Amino acid sequence: MKTEQKILELLSNNGIRKTxxxxxLLELFYKNKHGLSHRDIKEAIECMPDKVTxxxxxxxxxxxxxxxxxxxxNNVSRYALTKHECAETHHNHAHxxxxxxxxxxxxxxxxxxxxxxxxxxxxxxxKLILEGxxxxxxxxxx
Amino acid sequence: MKTEQKILELLSNNGIRKTxxxxxLLELFYKNKHGLSHRDIKEAIECMPDKVTxxxxxxxxxxxxxxxxxxxxNNVSRYALTKHECAETHHNHAHxxxxxxxxxxxxxxxxxxxxxxxxxxxxxxxKLILEGxxxxxxxxxx
DNA sequence: TCTTAAATGCGACTATGTTGCAAAAATAAA
DNA sequence: TTTATTTTTGCAACATAGTCGCATTTAAGA
Ligand SMILES: [Mn+2]
Ligand SMILES: [Mn+2]
Ligand SMILES: [Zn+2]
Ligand SMILES: [Zn+2]
Numbered sequence: 001m002k003t004e005q006k007i008l009e010l011l012s013n014n015g016i017r018k019t020x021x022x023x024x025l026l027e028l029f030y031k032n033k034h035g036l037s038h039r040d041i042k043e044a045i046e047c048m049p050d051k052v053t054x055x056x057x058x059x060x061x062x063x064x065x066x067x068x069x070x071x072x073x074n075n076v077s078r079y080a081l082t083k084h085e086c087a088e089t090h091h092n093h094a095h096x097x098x099x100x101x102x103x104x105x106x107x108x109x110x111x112x113x114x115x116x117x118x119x120x121x122x123x124x125x126x127k128l129i130l131e132g133x134x135x136x137x138x139x140x141x142x
Numbered sequence: 143m144k145t146e147q148k149i150l151e152l153l154s155n156n157g158i159r160k161t162x163x164x165x166x167l168l169e170l171f172y173k174n175k176h177g178l179s180h181r182d183i184k185e186a187i188e189c190m191p192d193k194v195t196x197x198x199x200x201x202x203x204x205x206x207x208x209x210x211x212x213x214x215x216n217n218v219s220r221y222a223l224t225k226h227e228c229a230e231t232h233h234n235h236a237h238x239x240x241x242x243x244x245x246x247x248x249x250x251x252x253x254x255x256x257x258x259x260x261x262x263x264x265x266x267x268x269k270l271i272l273e274g275x276x277x278x279x280x281x282x283x284x
Numbered sequence: 285t286c287t288t289a290a291a292t293g294c295g296a297c298t299a300t301g302t303t304g305c306a307a308a309a310a311t312a313a314a
Numbered sequence: 315t316t317t318a319t320t321t322t323t324g325c326a327a328c329a330t331a332g333t334c335g336c337a338t339t340t341a342a343g344a
Binding site: 015016017019021022049050052053056057060075 | 289290291292293294300301
């Protein structure tokens with residue numbers, strides 16, 4: 001299915017109105033393989049929405065599970081498309097942060113380890129964050 | 143050895159001057175079992191330092207390895223004492239975040255899993271973050 | 285076309301964090 | 315003890331991230 005079509009369905013299925021901005025925002029998420037910050041979005045979106053509009057779209061997409069938070073080095077919120085189109089239960093996955101370009105990637109195929117309760121702490125979920133160099137930054141030596 | 147004594151040695155060994163504020167800040171870190179944010183510190187410290195003074199002390203302690211960053215739910219910087227007094231190499235360890243009180247704890251005894259390189263990503267370090275309920279928050283039901 | 289609920293823009297606001305510079309305090313040297 | 319050097323501190327100004335209320339606009343349904 002074409003991306004454009006998928007985006008319109010995604011908005012329909014979640015009862016979100018098809019405004020130019022929200023369509024363009026989803027296109028941006030589909031185009032990028034890494035997590036996007038508010039600033040990334042502000043700089044990339046053509047129709048120049050107010051910053052509040054961006055924050056509110058991100059909130060809405062989060063609530064509907066269309067996007068999810070990804071970790072970031074500098075304490076900034078980043079988001080990426082939630083890929084599990086079929087899964088009802090949230091598919092927990094690892095994330096990779098490149099120490100060179102600071103991009104964050106979802107690693108859907110890496111196994112999250114099981115940890116048993118420790119010292120009175122009741123563990124509900126586990127986050128695994130890998131750091132290193134992404135493929136783009138590995139190519140150039142030194 | 144008494145905490146007071148340990149603090150003075152810690153400052154001496156790292157060439158940091160023994161000001162009232164920095165001593166009090168280290169006392170605060172010794173007293174707390176969980177990570178502290180700038181705001182936590184501002185509210186707890188008696189001698190009411192300027193916010194910049196706090197940020198700079200944290201920077202200095204970080205550089206010397208006296209404290210380290212711990213994760214936080216709301217993208218705020220949090221810090222905790224680095225415990226490995228003997229170890230030269232940085233002892234990598236897991237962290238636990240309580241979803242109820244939002245405190246972060248260092249879990250020195252939990253094994254960090256080994257992950258092999260995946261799809262061109264070169265992995266240098268691994269962070270493991272556990273979420274759930276801490277012992278304080280588990281006690282009270284519901 | 286008309287209605288209504290969602291989405292947007294604007295202004296004001298809070299919180300976190302940084303930088304430059306001058307004054308104060310801690311340590312080392314005399 | 316006094317002096318000199320280097321840290322540490324406080325202040326002001328700034329930068330960026332994020333939130334809230336309210337009036338206006340717009341998408342979608344009747
Ligand atoms: Mn992800
Ligand atoms: Mn820790
Ligand atoms: Zn990279
Ligand atoms: Zn708790």
